[in-house]
Amino acid sequence: MSAAENQQLKEVLREHELKATTQRIALLKLLDATNEHFDAEEIYLELRKKQKNVSRATVYRSLESLAELDLVTRLDFGDGRMRFERNKDEDEHHDHLICEECGKVIEFFNLEMEAQQLSVCEENDFTPSTHTMHIFGTCSDCKKTS
Amino acid sequence: MSAAENQQLKEVLREHELKATTQRIALLKLLDATNEHFDAEEIYLELRKKQKNVSRATVYRSLESLAELDLVTRLDFGDGRMRFERNKDEDEHHDHLICEECGKVIEFFNLEMEAQQLSVCEENDFTPSTHTMHIFGTCSDCKKTS
DNA sequence: TACGCAAGTGCAAATAAGTCTCATTTAGAT
DNA sequence: ATCTAAATGAGACTTATTTGCACTTGCGTA
CATH class of the missing domain: 1.10.10.10 (Winged helix-like DNA-binding domain superfamily/Winged helix DNA-binding domain)
Structure with missing residues (x-):
């Protein structure tokens, strides 16, 4: 309010x-x-x-x-x-871990990965605008439970 | 046939x-x-x-x-x-560059990126099952044309 | 502060992608 | 050749999203 x-x-x-x-x-x-x-x-x-x-x-x-x-x-x-x-202020891009059991989403940022993406784009003479990286799997909480 | x-x-x-x-x-x-x-x-x-x-x-x-x-x-x-x-034979996972102009899809594989993914998962105590990495942008052909 | 009108909204109907039901067909084991 | 579970076809249905259109509202201007 x-x-x-x-x-x-x-x-x-x-x-x-x-x-x-x-x-x-x-x-x-x-x-x-x-x-x-x-x-x-x-x-x-x-x-x-x-x-x-x-x-x-x-x-x-x-x-x-x-x-x-x-x-x-x-x-x-x-x-x-x-x-x-x-999109919080102008902060850095982040990617997502998505738990297939509970649906929880964990955000992460990995500089090396971003760098590799750019190098892949260069190799292919490709100009990137955005990207998405989603890793699906099981989060720590759900591993305990099962 | x-x-x-x-x-x-x-x-x-x-x-x-x-x-x-x-x-x-x-x-x-x-x-x-x-x-x-x-x-x-x-x-x-x-x-x-x-x-x-x-x-x-x-x-x-x-x-x-x-x-x-x-x-x-x-x-x-x-x-x-x-x-x-x-899924051609049992070959390695690949990811995609997707041209937003012509829709062309370029496949790529990057070992370092896969390694970083695993390390992100470890850091978060997350067990991965699959992942998708899509980079959107403009391919070389479409850059020439525009 | 009131006015005008383009931008924005609400509703309900329309699409689009994908799923489901059920009667009929077919692959493949015997 | 026969049998039966698995698979298919047709179309109704569902879910997510978009659109048409009449009505409303921000907000620049008088």
Whole structure:
């Protein structure tokens, strides 16, 4: 509810030439406040739970605009729906470990891997724009349980 | 049309405890013969074009069984449909460079990258099963054109 | 502070990819 | 040649996402 946070998000939106609507602000605030990787439906339900009136269509459309402007990132874990994470400031790219049992997502960054990616691109005269590296498997918690 | 190829594919299927149906043989033969990364609909249309009678449901079901047995690999390039490639013999895992302009897919293998992945998994006490590494960007041909 | 209008929203209908049901067919063991 | 579990075809269904269109709202301007 912080007015300061609202104000800041309004500015972020305007800097990117998007109208600062209550729906978009609520959406950004939600993503800012979580470490989870929500899908569109979850975002929709969370916003509703918080008494924000918003429609599914708006959630999808907002996420699209925000992703285009790199304010959020689309994540595809291969299970048929897109997930979204807020692009915290201008921090470094990270990749994901995804637990196939509990769905937990662990973020990681590996400099050497990034370097290898660039070298692969050079070898193939390929100009990279983005990349995704997902490792699927079993997390430590789930190993204990099983 | 080679009877020898048919025979070989029949055996492959049987070794994996799948009935060697004409549909599955045609599907495998198609994937064997191409370097493209077809999606289910494309596979369906290609088979129809070749006068093979097969239904969409069978394409999906066959691809599922074949993927489970590692005879084909599912590829998710994040555009909302799964693509498939034949798992040539028992060769090494490879990753993909995907041209965002022409859709071309270049396969690569990088030993150092695979090693880094394992080390990331260890650091996080994570047991990997599979991974995907996709680099999106512009291929050399498309760079020339633009 | 009120006005205008393009940008944004809500709703419901439309798509798109993939899955499921069930009656019919077929591979392959006997 | 016969039998039966496995596989298939047709189409209905599901789930995620997109779109058309009438209505609303930010926000620049008077």
